[in-house]
Amino acid sequence: MELKRPYLLFIGAARDDLAAKTAYGVAYWRPEWSIGQVRLDGCTTTLGLPDMSVEEGAAKGAKTMVIGVANRGGAIADSWHAPMRKAVELGMDLASGLHNSLTEVPGLGDLAKGLGRQLVDVRIPDRDFAVGSGVKRTGKRLLTVGTDVSCGKMFTALAIEREMQRRGLKADFRATGQTGILIAGSGVSVDAVIADFISGATEWLAPDNTPDHWDLVEGQGSLFHPSYAGVTLGLVHGAQPDALVVCHEPTRPHKRGIPHQPLPDLKDCMELHVQAAKLTNPAARCVGFSINTSRMPAADADAYLKATASRLGLPCVDSVKTGVAPIVDHMGTLGLL
Amino acid sequence: MELKRPYLLFIGAARDDLAAKTAYGVAYWRPEWSIGQVRLDGCTTTLGLPDMSVEEGAAKGAKTMVIGVANRGGAIADSWHAPMRKAVELGMDLASGLHNSLTEVPGLGDLAKGLGRQLVDVRIPDRDFAVGSGVKRTGKRLLTVGTDVSCGKMFTALAIEREMQRRGLKADFRATGQTGILIAGSGVSVDAVIADFISGATEWLAPDNTPDHWDLVEGQGSLFHPSYAGVTLGLVHGAQPDALVVCHEPTRPHKRGIPHQPLPDLKDCMELHVQAAKLTNPAARCVGFSINTSRMPAADADAYLKATASRLGLPCVDSVKTGVAPIVDHMGTLGLL
Numbered sequence: 001m002e003l004k005r006p007y008l009l010f011i012g013a014a015r016d017d018l019a020a021k022t023a024y025g026v027a028y029w030r031p032e033w034s035i036g037q038v039r040l041d042g043c044t045t046t047l048g049l050p051d052m053s054v055e056e057g058a059a060k061g062a063k064t065m066v067i068g069v070a071n072r073g074g075a076i077a078d079s080w081h082a083p084m085r086k087a088v089e090l091g092m093d094l095a096s097g098l099h100n101s102l103t104e105v106p107g108l109g110d111l112a113k114g115l116g117r118q119l120v121d122v123r124i125p126d127r128d129f130a131v132g133s134g135v136k137r138t139g140k141r142l143l144t145v146g147t148d149v150s151c152g153k154m155f156t157a158l159a160i161e162r163e164m165q166r167r168g169l170k171a172d173f174r175a176t177g178q179t180g181i182l183i184a185g186s187g188v189s190v191d192a193v194i195a196d197f198i199s200g201a202t203e204w205l206a207p208d209n210t211p212d213h214w215d216l217v218e219g220q221g222s223l224f225h226p227s228y229a230g231v232t233l234g235l236v237h238g239a240q241p242d243a244l245v246v247c248h249e250p251t252r253p254h255k256r257g258i259p260h261q262p263l264p265d266l267k268d269c270m271e272l273h274v275q276a277a278k279l280t281n282p283a284a285r286c287v288g289f290s291i292n293t294s295r296m297p298a299a300d301a302d303a304y305l306k307a308t309a310s311r312l313g314l315p316c317v318d319s320v321k322t323g324v325a326p327i328v329d330h331m332g333t334l335g336l337l
Numbered sequence: 338m339e340l341k342r343p344y345l346l347f348i349g350a351a352r353d354d355l356a357a358k359t360a361y362g363v364a365y366w367r368p369e370w371s372i373g374q375v376r377l378d379g380c381t382t383t384l385g386l387p388d389m390s391v392e393e394g395a396a397k398g399a400k401t402m403v404i405g406v407a408n409r410g411g412a413i414a415d416s417w418h419a420p421m422r423k424a425v426e427l428g429m430d431l432a433s434g435l436h437n438s439l440t441e442v443p444g445l446g447d448l449a450k451g452l453g454r455q456l457v458d459v460r461i462p463d464r465d466f467a468v469g470s471g472v473k474r475t476g477k478r479l480l481t482v483g484t485d486v487s488c489g490k491m492f493t494a495l496a497i498e499r500e501m502q503r504r505g506l507k508a509d510f511r512a513t514g515q516t517g518i519l520i521a522g523s524g525v526s527v528d529a530v531i532a533d534f535i536s537g538a539t540e541w542l543a544p545d546n547t548p549d550h551w552d553l554v555e556g557q558g559s560l561f562h563p564s565y566a567g568v569t570l571g572l573v574h575g576a577q578p579d580a581l582v583v584c585h586e587p588t589r590p591h592k593r594g595i596p597h598q599p600l601p602d603l604k605d606c607m608e609l610h611v612q613a614a615k616l617t618n619p620a621a622r623c624v625g626f627s628i629n630t631s632r633m634p635a636a637d638a639d640a641y642l643k644a645t646a647s648r649l650g651l652p653c654v655d656s657v658k659t660g661v662a663p664i665v666d667h668m669g670t671l672g673l674l
Contacts, residue, residue, distance in 0.1 A: 134563030134595050191533040198532050198567040223570075226471030226617050230535040230571025237563045258471050280563050 001126050003095050003185045004064050004118075005033045008057035008087070009049065012069045012080055013042035020045055022097055023068025025179045029158050033185075035060050040079055054083050058090035064120075066182055067096035074099025081105050093118040097178030122181040123189045125201070132199030132238050134280050139209030140336065143241035144219040144290070145273040147263045148255045149228060152247040152319060153219035154180050156290040159319040160245070161216045163328050169337060170213040174206050176235060180218045191220055191231045198231060202238025217241065223272050224264040225255055233276055240281040243336060245327060246270050249292040250304060267312060287334065288315040288327035338463050340432050340522045341401050341455075342370045345394035345424070346386065349406045349417055350379035357382055359434055360405025362516045366495050370522075372397050377416055391420050395427035401457075403519055404433035411436025418442050430455040434515025459518040460526045462538070469536030469575050471617050476546030477673065480578035481556040481627070482610040484600045485592045486565060489584040489656060490556040491517045493627040496656040497582070498553045500665050506674060507550040511543050513572065517555045528557055528568045535568060539575025554578065560609050561601040562592055570613055577618040580673060582664060583607050586629040587641060604649060624671065625652040625664035 009027060014020040027034045027047040036052035057065065065087040071077055076098060084094055084102075088111050096102050102119040103109040112119050120126075142160060144153040157173055157180075164171035173180070175187025193201045206215040217239045221228030246269055255261050264272075270286045277284035289308060293301035301318065309316035315326035331337050346364060351357040364371045364384040373389035394402065402424040408414055413421075413435060421431055421439075425448050433439050439456040440446040449456050457463075479497060481490040494510055494517075501508035510517070512524030530538045543552040554576045558565030583606055592598050601609075607623045614621035626645060630638035638655065646653035652663035668674050 131564040131594075134598065191531075193532050194528075195530050195532045195535050195568045195571065196528040196565065199564060224616065226574045227468040227536060228533065229574055229613075229616070230567040230569075231532045232567075233560075233570045234532065234567025237566055257468075261471065276566075279561065279566070 008062035008065045010038045013040045029183045054086045064093045095120040129197040129201040137208045139213045141215045142243040143217045143239040146247035151249040152292045157216040157218045159324045174217045176218045198234025199238035243287040247290045251295045293318045343372045345399035345402045346405045347375045350377045351406045366520045391423040401430045432457040466534040466538040474545045476550045478552045479580040480554045480576040483584035488586040489629045494553040494555045496661045511554045513555045535571025536575035580624040584627045588632045
């Protein structure tokens with residue numbers, strides 16, 4: 001899949017940032033692709049983009065309307081049907097990361113087919129993959145890993161892409177989840193492939209490249225999360241990372257959805273992921289830590305970053321507050337860049 | 338899925354044991370369910386069961402015809418179509434572990450539907466699963482793991498089931514692959530589920546049970562195999578094994594399909610799998626090694642088993658030559674039984 005740009009971001013009647021977090025991610029990381037937002041009656045949040053009707057978005061040249069709002073259970077609300085049909089009629093593709101497929105909207109599939117538009121459910125892989133070969137590929141790769149799900153792996157990979165590109169390095173974010181795919185315009189939702197092909201799908205996603213090129217591969221889950229560690233391990237083996245960045249949210253009382261298990265220690269987390277990565281890349285090493293300190297008082301956050309960097313001997317950043325430059329600097333010091 | 342018994346085993350025009358290895362497995366482990374074999378012209382191997390036509394099998398009461406032969410690429414040969422249709426017409430279900438689905442045989446799906454027969458592709462899960470919870474379940478579980486794919490994990494789990502049942506213990510083999518499912522009559526092909534649900538599917542497969550009951554869970558792949566380790570890890574976490582048995586084939590020059598990687602050391606293999614298992618069962622421990630010595634001279638095999646048992650301090654058996662009793666004995670000594 002390769003999504004057509006620019007995007008019109010549809011956030012329906014979202015009541016808060018969380019409901020529209022997919023659209024927020026796209027607007028934040030790809031402002032140059034995001035020409036406007038479509039809000040329905042009752043919407044009480046904004047992406048900070050110009051408000052547009054579907055017609056206005058089409059007139060401004062939008063090529064894909066992104067369904068960037070989450071509903072209870074991933075469902076598609078009835079009130080979205082009319083604007084979705086309108087977008088297709090006016091020449092746009094639709095892209096969605098929801099659980100429910102766009103093809104479940106009555107008549108939408110036929111309408112799109114008749115008009116030659118794509119309905120892209122980014123959760124659902126649109127091709128078959130080979131099993132992973134474990135053969136080392138050319139080019140360099142960085143993978144974000146973490147102590148839990150949803151602790152900043154996508155954000156950190158995107159921040160490092162931006163920092164590397166700012167320095168004139170060749171760098172591409174490689175998306176492995178729904179929001180990441182909408183931000184990258186392509187990718188593979190690795191947790192949705194058939195289990196046998198996790199590492200193979202990741203090998204396909206980050207193929208051979210020039211020796212000075214970096215893929216920044218979005219991590220998923222954690223080797224310490226009992227629900228998703230299988231996905232994580234296949235992703236680690238397929239990515240063959242030269243560099244790993246460990247992501248962490250320190251205030252969580254337990255792993256998400258697993259109330260009986262606290263988060264692992266950062267050092268243990270680093271060591272287990274690096275050990276796993278060495279199976280397909282013996283040169284794999286950790287190059288830093290990315291901590292989401294948004295729920296800590298500023299002074300605590302600062303102290304935490306300093307203490308962790310000192311304890312573990314590696315750069316320790318908050319992707320939002322400090323930026324990721326110290327990690328990229330350190331990669332330069334190590335001779336990786 | 339729950340396959341109806343007894344079975345009629347179809348081996349087509351198989352030229353050797355390997356082509357009919359699925360049927361061999363069923364005939365070896367479930368002689369009481371295997372009433373006969375169907376062979377076509379050109380078949381040069383035998384399961385040692387009575388030869389029957391499909392009509393004779395039906396008359397003897399076969400409830401499922403098992404397609405127990407592998408073809409190049411998992412395809413269904415044209416010459417199999419007529420006997421398959423005949424079996425359905427005469428009242429049998431069909432079950433197959435091939436890559437190609439039974440529904441691809443022209444007209445077979447409609448015929449089965451009209452007559453109320455099941456066409457069971459055991460590779461394809463027939464239900465949805467929840468994500469794994471990591472919550473400890475009641476009852477006991479043993480999981481076979483290994484240094485590579487295809488090194489005796491199914492055989493060893495079945496041998497331990499048989500040995501435990503012989504001793505009057507409550508024990509059930511839990512199948513995670515095609516041949517295992519045909520032998521158990523039910524199960525989940527864990528490498529064919531959506532990646533997010535590997536551990537959840539395994540939790541479903543080996544549910545809460547009485548405290549003295551053992552599930553013998555068939556392992557898949559290896560944490561050291563770069564193609565399939567994700568499946569293995571989800572399976573380890575979902576199985577929550579109290580006991581692990583490490584399987585190994587010592588003469589292999591490299592991991593199957595991975596010519597650039599030798600097999601891991603047995604001790605490293607044991608430690609990594611036990612460490613992974615402790616995430617969902619802190620009491621997990623290795624209780625023995627199961628070595629496939631079929632390609633070693635008898636004296637070498639004997640010396641290898643003795644040296645390995647001595648080096649690692651645990652029972653080291655060949656499931657075929659020595660039987661698995663020493664492993665079950667050791668579990669008793671440890672107070673696990």
